Amino acid sequence: MKQDETMKVKRYDDTNVNPDFVAERKKCTFNIELLTNIIDGSSYLTETRRQAQLAVLNNESFSNLPDRYYASRDEAYAQNIRKSAAYIKLLKEDKSISRAESYFMQCLIFPNEVPPFSLHTTMFTPTFESMADEEQKKLWMPRIENYEILGTYIQTEMGHGTNVRGLETTATFDPSTDEFIIHSPTLTSIKWWPGGLGKTCNCAIVMASLITNGRNEGIHPFIVQLRDFETHEPLKGGLTIGDIGTKLGFHGMDNGFVKFDQFRIPRRNMLMKSAKVTRDGTYQKEKKLEKLKYGSMVFVRAMLVFNQAGQGLAQAVTIAARYSCVRRQSEYAPGQEEPHIIEYQAQQHILFTELAASYIFYIAGNKLRELYFTMNYDIQKGDLSDLPELHALSAGLKALTLDEAVVGIERCRLICGGHGYSAASGIPKIYTEVVAACTYEGVHPVLYLQTARYLLKVYQAALLSSSASSLPDNQSSKYIFRHLHSERPRFHFPLSFVEIVEAFERRALMCIEKASKKLDGLLATGRPHHEAWNYSACYLIRAAKAHSHVYLTSSVHEQLETVRQEDAGVYTVLGQLFELYALKSIVDHAVEFIESCGITTDQINICIERIEALLLNIRPNVLPLVDAFDFPDRLLGSALGCYDGNVYQRLYEYALNSPLNKSTVNVAYFVYYIAINIS
Numbered sequence: 001m002k003q004d005e006t007m008k009v010k011r012y013d014d015t016n017v018n019p020d021f022v023a024e025r026k027k028c029t030f031n032i033e034l035l036t037n038i039i040d041g042s043s044y045l046t047e048t049r050r051q052a053q054l055a056v057l058n059n060e061s062f063s064n065l066p067d068r069y070y071a072s073r074d075e076a077y078a079q080n081i082r083k084s085a086a087y088i089k090l091l092k093e094d095k096s097i098s099r100a101e102s103y104f105m106q107c108l109i110f111p112n113e114v115p116p117f118s119l120h121t122t123m124f125t126p127t128f129e130s131m132a133d134e135e136q137k138k139l140w141m142p143r144i145e146n147y148e149i150l151g152t153y154i155q156t157e158m159g160h161g162t163n164v165r166g167l168e169t170t171a172t173f174d175p176s177t178d179e180f181i182i183h184s185p186t187l188t189s190i191k192w193w194p195g196g197l198g199k200t201c202n203c204a205i206v207m208a209s210l211i212t213n214g215r216n217e218g219i220h221p222f223i224v225q226l227r228d229f230e231t232h233e234p235l236k237g238g239l240t241i242g243d244i245g246t247k248l249g250f251h252g253m254d255n256g257f258v259k260f261d262q263f264r265i266p267r268r269n270m271l272m273k274s275a276k277v278t279r280d281g282t283y284q285k286e287k288k289l290e291k292l293k294y295g296s297m298v299f300v301r302a303m304l305v306f307n308q309a310g311q312g313l314a315q316a317v318t319i320a321a322r323y324s325c326v327r328r329q330s331e332y333a334p335g336q337e338e339p340h341i342i343e344y345q346a347q348q349h350i351l352f353t354e355l356a357a358s359y360i361f362y363i364a365g366n367k368l369r370e371l372y373f374t375m376n377y378d379i380q381k382g383d384l385s386d387l388p389e390l391h392a393l394s395a396g397l398k399a400l401t402l403d404e405a406v407v408g409i410e411r412c413r414l415i416c417g418g419h420g421y422s423a424a425s426g427i428p429k430i431y432t433e434v435v436a437a438c439t440y441e442g443v444h445p446v447l448y449l450q451t452a453r454y455l456l457k458v459y460q461a462a463l464l465s466s467s468a469s470s471l472p473d474n475q476s477s478k479y480i481f482r483h484l485h486s487e488r489p490r491f492h493f494p495l496s497f498v499e500i501v502e503a504f505e506r507r508a509l510m511c512i513e514k515a516s517k518k519l520d521g522l523l524a525t526g527r528p529h530h531e532a533w534n535y536s537a538c539y540l541i542r543a544a545k546a547h548s549h550v551y552l553t554s555s556v557h558e559q560l561e562t563v564r565q566e567d568a569g570v571y572t573v574l575g576q577l578f579e580l581y582a583l584k585s586i587v588d589h590a591v592e593f594i595e596s597c598g599i600t601t602d603q604i605n606i607c608i609e610r611i612e613a614l615l616l617n618i619r620p621n622v623l624p625l626v627d628a629f630d631f632p633d634r635l636l637g638s639a640l641g642c643y644d645g646n647v648y649q650r651l652y653e654y655a656l657n658s659p660l661n662k663s664t665v666n667v668a669y670f671v672y673y674i675a676i677n678i679s
Ligand SMILES: CCCCCCCCCCCCCCCCCCCCC/C=C/C(=O)SCCNC(=O)CCNC(=O)[C@H](O)C(C)(C)COP(=O)(O)OP(=O)(O)OC[C@H]1O[C@@H](n2cnc3c(N)ncnc32)[C@H](O)[C@@H]1OP(=O)(O)O
Pocket: 040, 041, 045, 099, 100, 103, 114, 118, 119, 122, 123, 153, 155, 156, 161, 162, 163, 164, 165, 195, 291, 294, 295, 297, 298, 300, 303, 304, 307, 387, 388, 391, 439, 440, 441, 442, 443, 446, 450, 453
């Protein structure tokens, strides 16, 4: 990114800081900057992020006016398009902007928003790059990279989302014209939900059942132009397109529908890297590359762990923590000043356990992102051996971290009392964005079952192997094999960090074994496989969750081992957060740990006591721990969570700006009530 010499806006306003915050920040026992580097992934990424954020704050085109919480849907959409236009212009003009820089800029330009063009970068382009052949890439990529083509990803239909194989849209090859005919044969086959489809995008990858020579060859991707490149009008020839209407959140996003009525596209618009239809209608495929077509889902699921679960929960926690250090309530010691609500143990238990979870999701999410890019390098070159592990991991972690994050965000809102319910707190917006991710890219029961399907295979292979070296070289195979072929360790309390990871592994293995036994038991009674699978679902989902917890704990433990060499202060606070998250999970799933690790209820009580001690340990550092996330105020968009802690002034300003306050007597009241009931 080109450096801007005129950068003048500071990321924080550190004048006029609430004195309570000044006192809190003085209690800090560790190097905040070092922890920020860990959260970002490196000091280089911290610096990159800050420069990118400054560039956004200095650019008036990216302001959030009108106020984002008062904007109507039309205004929210228009605001997103205005900012998108400025952002895309910038990306086109400054080719030195790196992927990381553009990512950080986008997060701040569209705070807690998925903007209408985002499908272009997260799904349309990756799917095209992965599924198009070289000639197709040469033809299309320049216009895709130049944003002349703005694409979305069209898979889901009104009647089918989860069951991709059950999609009804057809792409029938017509050899007489060398074209595919895209058709929606029923009401339920209307494509429904794709982001940016309603009003914004001019092209799309459409997933449809390929039919040639009378045979249905299954779901394949096609690139389809939807709108005229000049007038932006939907193309003639069989398209009905529109916006699907208001949703729980995503107000600035035009999720859309499209009905195809015998709409024709050239044969070469089928993406032909792993399968093709020749001029005479012959279908050919490379079976080994078949699963590549699911690749963009794996990508987004892997990214959602740090981007939505980690970042979303961390933002809610930052807001709740800062507010808790300002808000005073109730008489604690008779006759004395009301304490800050942060001093109540009940508040600390919720706030600090969610703080711990946000650190775990952020750090594990960063590691998953790195793992994705490492594994995907080989996958794109045609070596798909890591794909099953990556698919299982990204599916399970997307589900588990988002499940826990949305509950955590709501708990943060609740511990802010009444002001948490105001949009001004910023938390409702965070919640509606993050909870959407629990649905898109796959609903969670379905994703857990995908993870479990893989785990049972790994378990069977590990059972039959006499040496780990004969198994695939990945984390799942390693820990499942190791614990399957070794004695249960004796656990000592309080648990060491190594023992914590071991305990999560033993628990996961037990859950996988139980799921396997349940399935085998049902099969042994003569039930068909699909029925036995369905009635094992509760066991299978428990196994997938326990396995995902293994990744969370082991990857953060790995990070801790590195930090231990570097800085004692950071190691201590990060260790406290790791222990708190792990012990809370153990207590929440006590039955599974008692059974799998041979521990007692007395030992669970030791964990409960230890959690209380950890709350006291964490208390002095709470504000520095959320400061370390380094969220600019604009990103949080919160009167309660600003860096300077001037909560009440901001709440008052927010209320004064309400459109309802533009007049002293509201016209509706005058017209409907006074006119009818008082005159
Ligand atoms: C900070 C530092 C720098 C940063 C750098 C920058 C990095 C960039 C950051 C980018 C940030 C991104 C942020 C994200 C924000 C994103 C916003 C996005 C907005 C929302 C977009 C939403 C889009 C959508 O929702 S698209 C629609 C998604 N739909 C689904 O998910 C449907 C779910 N259903 C399915 O996945 C399948 O149909 C399934 C798997 C449930 C069932 O299918 P099936 O055919 O019946 O499968 P099955 O028989 O069970 O299995 C067959 C076989 O295939 C394997 N399989 C299944 N899925 C996959 C897969 N995805 N990958 C690989 N393999 C898969 C399965 O395991 C089986 O294998 P075998 O057992 O071997 O047979």
